[in-house]
């Protein structure tokens with residue numbers, strides 16, 4: 001059987017996978033040249049050519065979130081592909097090349113599983129990826145010469161696209177598949193960040209803010225408007241992008257609407273809020289991380305309480321809903337005091353008559369590799385639960401109808417554990433998980449306790 005050359009696997013259900021821009025980038029970059037196709041969790045065959053995973057010579061896998069390693073391991077197992085690279089003989093099984101944010105943060109647990117783990121952003125890899133696809137049989141040898149391919153015992157090099165050299169947006173051919181942005185065309189307009197928060201990998205791994213190519217992004221936005229589609233803008237510091245306001249103005253002129261990943265509070269000015277409202281933005285996401293000013297300063301996000309109240313005043317004036325993102329268990333913080341300050345903030349918000357339709361999302365702080373906080377601890381589960389009960393008691397009295405989302409502590413544990421595993425641990429744990437699909441039995445069978453990696 002002749003092998004189809006390449007597929008890109010994002011180990012999540014199709015709709016979730018296509019809400020990430022990586023499959024769109026790969027389809028755009030390698031469909032015409034190498035017939036690249038897309039694979040999704042829970043589907044037997046590829047999206048376009050209806051091939052089984054084992055028919056491809058190369059499978060790229062995008063691992064942007066550590067818990068998705070579990071789905072990836074299961075996917076290989078369920079499709080009859082051995083999980084360990086030593087068990088995949090040449091020519092019989094696909095070569096597997098991993099990339100993505102999580103894999104770049106700590107490639108080590110994937111080293112005995114994948115034939116290559118490439119760290120960084122895809123655009124500057126294009127020449128090397130083309131060479132690998134041209135000669136899949138030589139992948140292991142070719143990878144040895146790639147500087148940003150992770151190697152055992154060596155410090156990871158992360159390759160970045162230069163400012164203006166990238167412009168990723170939804171592939172128009174995939175529009176009918178839908179996404180988690182209400183079917184909008186998604187445009188990524190910046191990477192890195194102008195902020196300097198000590199917990200955040202965006203800044204510490206991906207550096208200072210870099211804007212996507214203005215011309216290509218504008219062209220993609222105008223294309224979406226012509227097709228009658230609205231747009232969603234993704235990035236880490238949207239409002240600092242030099243052509244952000246211009247994109248909003250274009251959407252307004254075309255009678256289309258915009259949604260945003262989040263806005264930094266410093267850039268949420270009255271003038272910008274008017275533009276956002278005119279562009280149909282209904283919800284703004286604000287991420288102060290903590291309601292304690294001293295904690296915010298300690299984590300490198302020195303926002304004053306006044307700046308926060310000012311943001312709520314602007315949101316109220318323009319009738320925005322606000323999604324508030326907080327972290328529990330930030331280094332040096334005290335959970336009980338943090339929960340009390342959260343309630344005190346909502347109390348003050350009410351007193352100042354600044355309440356708006358509000359939802360709250362809380363996740364446990366995860367120490368990320370490459371950041372100044374990488375050696376800090378994940379808060380114990382019991383403490384997270386204490387924080388949750390204290391916060392919910394106060395919220396229940398003050399704002400009983402406010403939707404509150406508590407991110408799973410267990411998923412945070414998986415993030416921290418995979419961010420700290422070495423090659424042998426990654427191989428043992430994921431091979432055990434692939435077999436049974438159960439975390440506890442994978443811990444037992446591999447002898448690796450996730451809790452032991454979180455301290």
Ligand code: SF4
Nearest residue numbers: 193195197200203236
């Ligand atoms: S948390 Fe937000 S503002 Fe801070 S560095 Fe990360 S992306 Fe930038």
